[in-house]
Amino acid sequence: MPVQQLFGGSMSISLPAFAVDVSTLRDIPDNQEVFVHSTTDQSIIVEILQYLDEADEQAVRSHFDSLATDNECDPNNYEVTSIDQLQNITMHQCQSAYSLAGTQRVSKFHESAENQVDVYMGLFRLPQHQADIVVTFNDPRTISPGSSSHSSTHEPTGDQRWTFEQFKESLASMNLLNPGLFG
Template identity: 50%
Template sequence: MQSNGTEPHPLFGGALSAVLPHSARDISELREIPDNQEVFAHRHSDQSIIVELLEHQGHVPDSQAARFHFQDVAGSNEAGGAEVRSVEPLSGAQLSLPACSSAWLLSGTQLVSKFNEEAQNTVDVYLGLFRLPQHDTDILVTFNDPVQISPLSSSSSTAEEAPSSPSAPWTPEDFRLLLHTLCLLDPGVFG
């Protein structure tokens, strides 16, 4: 599957949908992905987007929930550093997911090693969070955008090839379109 960036793409067996950026490749075609995730990678860069259905963190106030999940992602990535640049609420009027009690957009940076390498890459991380306490779920959408690849990283050859690729890298605007078009079609997905 390759997304053209204009039509909604079914997620989680059609229970949700969203407009994915152009050149998005479904990683489940290449390797096993946990049932609570949908993972897509840019065909010509190291960019990726992950959509996750997570347990609602009711003990975390809405205003702090995006930071909570960002730190959790940093821990999972074993990030050598993680910094939040901004957190802003997403207006319900701009969203296709009216069931969420609140939605947030966080941007930050993480220093991440790929495949347990010593070399660390600087990755801009954009995180969209949709809180659905009535379904005991937080939907987390993460856009990983490497901005500085260590020459010692296994990603360095990919980064060198990217500028000549026929497909432009994804932008934060592409990510915002995904967030604005995320739609719930079957609440049964939450169990």
Template identity: 45%
Template sequence: MARPLFGGALSAVVPPNATDVSELREIPDNQEVFVHAHTDQSVIIELVEYQAQVDDAQAARYHFEDLAGSNKASAEGRWEVQGVEPVPLSQLRLQECSSAWLLTGTQLISKFNEEAKNTVNIHLCVLRLPQYTTDILITLNHPVTISPLSSSATVSAVAGWTLQDFHTLLQSLQLLDPGVFG
């Protein structure tokens, strides 16, 4: 079932066992953040400024590299892009989207600025909406190797979200109120 996002301006089918992080702590107005109830996975839906200087085919890589900087994973060997592919617009409910790109990559990330580094597979989709000067980023963070020194080292080995859950979210996202873009 679709869940309202950004005060009902958007909606999407969020993966099962998702906890809305805004119920636990403050989240920026341009983000919706969900964590899996039993794993260290997270899904982030973020409205960011459209980067007109970035070619559509490079937009996912641009945002991934920006994310690597935010995650302090921008140093050599701390991130890698495995692939970028277009998402057929016919597969999306978000009809306002001019192009969509899906990136698969890995980053070596510290949680809460700890010394311990965790290897996290990142699936990032950028949905481009130039008419609203907005890129919508949808990111699935999936830790694959957790350092024994990380605060996440005690996370359960319960099966988490799948790529199908991520694709369901992408495909179900729809715009209900363009006023969200300001």
């Protein structure tokens, strides 16, 4: 998987093939790096967020809940299916690292049509920098016929679609190259 520089070269991550840097298409907040699959509605987002002063498993759940709120999910339309501690990671500066798997039923652009999305999240905890680094893989499983994504999504052939295994490889490759990123 190709290595992608993040935040001006302060971090890096290996991403699966067909990743398009969204910042070449539109403005992205300074605390985010966003990549989309070139032919599916899949995305990987890396965010630097405020450190949550919570136990690790609760912190990853809180970040997932915050994403569901941002996605305007009804509380009955999302759930966490697993939380695990990440092993064999490259970013040794983090205190701990966790992964979460869950689902959300979300609408794009405030549409009434909802899409079923598998959401995978990695959390890297850096309390010494008052930061949580959250990496999210959005993997739509069901695109509603009424969704704007329905007509624009082309089903990839063969091994083009990103997999959870590739996302785990991306998380393992996450690397902090310049701690000065945090000030």
